[in-house]
Amino acid sequence: MGNPQDGEAQLxxxxxxxxxxxxxxxxxxxxxxxxxxxxxxxxxxxVVMCWRGARGLSWSFLTxxxxxxxAAVVGTVFLVLLTAAFAAxxxxxxxxxxxxxxxxxxxxRFIRLAIINLAGVPSVVYxxxxxxxxxxxxxxxxxxxxxxxxxxxxxxPLVISASxxxxxxxxxxxxxxxxxxxxxxxxxxxxxxxxxxxxGIMTGIILSVGRAAGETAPILFTAAFFSLTNPIPRSVFxxxxxxxxxxxxxxxxxxxVPESHKWATALVLSALVLGLNLAAISARARLRRARxx
Amino acid sequence: xxxxxxxxWEWLVERVIQIAGLLAIVFVVAIFAFLLRxxxxxxxxxxxxxxxxxxxxxxxxxxxxxxxxxLLLGSLYVTVGALVIAMPLGIACATYIAExxxxxxxxxxxxxxxxxxxxxxxxxGFLGLMLVGPWLAELLRLPIGMFAALGSLMxxxxxxxxxxxxxxxxxxxxxxxxxxxxxxxxxxxxxxxxxxxxPAGRSGVIAAVLxxxxxxxxxTMTVLMVTGNAAVIPEGLAGxxxxxxxxxxTIASEMGETAYRTPHYHALFFIGLVLFVITFxxxxxxxxxxxxxxxxxx
Numbered sequence: 220m221g222n223p224q225d226g227e228a229q230l231x232x233x234x235x236x237x238x239x240x241x242x243x244x245x246x247x248x249x250x251x252x253x254x255x256x257x258x259x260x261x262x263x264x265x266v267v268m269c270w271r272g273a274r275g276l277s278w279s280f281l282t283x284x285x286x287x288x289x290a291a292v293v294g295t296v297f298l299v300l301l302t303a304a305f306a307a308x309x310x311x312x313x314x315x316x317x318x319x320x321x322x323x324x325x326x327x328r329f330i331r332l333a334i335i336n337l338a339g340v341p342s343v344v345y346x347x348x349x350x351x352x353x354x355x356x357x358x359x360x361x362x363x364x365x366x367x368x369x370x371x372x373x374x375x376p377l378v379i380s381a382s383x384x385x386x387x388x389x390x391x392x393x394x395x396x397x398x399x400x401x402x403x404x405x406x407x408x409x410x411x412x413x414x415x416x417x418x419g420i421m422t423g424i425i426l427s428v429g430r431a432a433g434e435t436a437p438i439l440f441t442a443a444f445f446s447l448t449n450p451i452p453r454s455v456f457x458x459x460x461x462x463x464x465x466x467x468x469x470x471x472x473x474x475x476v477p478e479s480h481k482w483a484t485a486l487v488l489s490a491l492v493l494g495l496n497l498a499a500i501s502a503r504a505r506l507r508r509a510r511x512x
Numbered sequence: 513x514x515x516x517x518x519x520x521w522e523w524l525v526e527r528v529i530q531i532a533g534l535l536a537i538v539f540v541v542a543i544f545a546f547l548l549r550x551x552x553x554x555x556x557x558x559x560x561x562x563x564x565x566x567x568x569x570x571x572x573x574x575x576x577x578x579x580x581x582x583l584l585l586g587s588l589y590v591t592v593g594a595l596v597i598a599m600p601l602g603i604a605c606a607t608y609i610a611e612x613x614x615x616x617x618x619x620x621x622x623x624x625x626x627x628x629x630x631x632x633x634x635x636x637g638f639l640g641l642m643l644v645g646p647w648l649a650e651l652l653r654l655p656i657g658m659f660a661a662l663g664s665l666m667x668x669x670x671x672x673x674x675x676x677x678x679x680x681x682x683x684x685x686x687x688x689x690x691x692x693x694x695x696x697x698x699x700x701x702x703x704x705x706x707x708x709x710x711p712a713g714r715s716g717v718i719a720a721v722l723x724x725x726x727x728x729x730x731x732t733m734t735v736l737m738v739t740g741n742a743a744v745i746p747e748g749l750a751g752x753x754x755x756x757x758x759x760x761x762t763i764a765s766e767m768g769e770t771a772y773r774t775p776h777y778h779a780l781f782f783i784g785l786v787l788f789v790i791t792f793x794x795x796x797x798x799x800x801x802x803x804x805x806x807x808x809x810x
């Protein structure tokens with residue numbers, strides 16, 4: 220650390236400790252204020268949303284088969300379940316490879332680079348890809364299936380990273396004990412590593428389900444359509460209503476939607492997504508405390 | 513016999529796992545290939561210069577005018593504005609959480625920031641459109657509540673959680689001994705943070721800002737809903753107070769209405785390709801910076 224700033228720092232300290240104290244108080248106050256600015260404004264407009272949304276929310280708006288949110292909620296639930304069904308096995312297998320089989324080298328570096336880039340591809344670009352591959356080339360049409368495939372790609376990096384972290388938390392001693400008993404690598408993975416990391420993996424999957432429930436852009440051209448009546452999809456080749464798309468159209472294009480319905484939709488969507496995240500975050504916290512090793 | 517079957521099964525499972533490990537690479541390449549496939553045909557009809565530097569985006573005109581410059585500048589305005597807000601606040605918040613906050617404050621703040629990251633972008637767009645936009649328009653006496661700076665503001669709050677959590681990890685990875693040495697020399701905690709910890713965690717903080725930047729450029733629904741969607745070239749600082757339209761919003765609002773394999777369709781894929789390349793470069797640099805941080809701590 221031979222840069223000139225270090226010498227300067229010592230001079231300042233030596234010259235005026237009182238000033239340094241004052242400076243520190245000021246700086247810490249500024250950091251605290253900045254942290255408040257990061258969280259408080261968003262929190263307060265979320266409170267406004269809860270207030271207005273709760274006033275617009277009624278049991279019949281949620282459950283009436285004729286009009287309301289029922290089909291959008293059902294569509295979103297179908298979409299995230301199918302997404303998880305595609306993404307979970309692929310993501311977990313990918314994580315097992317990275318954590319249990321791969322040796323560090325250029326290949327693993329490429330895989331990590333690919334994962335970080337996959338996570339960074341704009342969601343609307345996933346929509347384009349889904350349109351090109353699933354809707355057009357594979358002929359799924361605008362459908363639940365095409366939307367779930369697209370969404371599965373979007374959450375895949377999330378599932379891989381969370382699962383890999385969970386796998387790596389399993390202590391080496393457990394693996395070595397299993398090998399010492401004559402188990403093969405796969406037997407060790409299946410009987411020792413996976414069962415011990417399952418809660419962590421599930422947390423990651425809940426997080427990605429939450430992400431999939433809130434994303435709009437990937438399903439814009441692959442799965443979603445808008446309706447104020449409540450059509451329920453009959454097969455995976457039917458298009459679906461989805462909460463985020465419903466909210467988008469209500470807020471921007473659909474004429475004559477009462478304000479209270481818009482706010483209620485925003486509230487239901489946020490509650491669903493944040494609820495899933497809250498569940499994952501608290502499960503993870505509990506997991507950390509309960510870990511035996 | 514049974515043992516042989518078991519071995520064969522194990523061999524099969526391990527090949528499947530290996531293939532799954534490579535899937536991330538396969539998908540990145542596949543996305544790139546698909547974008548190329550549906551984007552390149554537009555180059556048969558328009559030159560690269562016309563596309564990238566053309567000043568008019570009017571796909572419904574006859575012939576369609578497909579100049580992307582207004583959209584590129586729209587994205588640039590919204591993104592730069594967002595970064596100007598999010599970078600200082602995000603880094604300051606990360607510093608607070610990693611270095612200053614009491615354990616209890618940290619336990620409240622960290623999950624809160626994570627929850628902010630989880631709010632769907634369409635909800636941010638909705639709140640901007642219904643609440644923040646009209647309110648700011650009244651406050652600043654603007655004609656309408658949809659403008660570039662509103663997009664920047666909303667995106668800033670969406671990028672902050674990324675910047676905060678990645679920076680915080682980077683600051684935590686700075687070895688304790690560096691802090692202790694500085695404190696032992698008589699430096700205050702703030703002097704230690706400003707002159708030792710932050711410089712040491714620099715590359716991780718840069719990675720955090722880059723990841724936030726990537727997220728901002730690619731953000732779609734929020735900007736679609738709050739920036740007014742006028743494909744005009746923004747001029748000077750005043751451009752922040754007028755409607756603009758970003759690349760992402762253009763794809764989202766027009767892809768549903770365009771006919772398959774028209775020049776317009778291919779042009780929208782071309783915009784997607786440009787977005788992919790920009791975010792790929794940003795994320796690759798970020799990954800490199802993160803790896804550099806990892807080396808520092810080990």
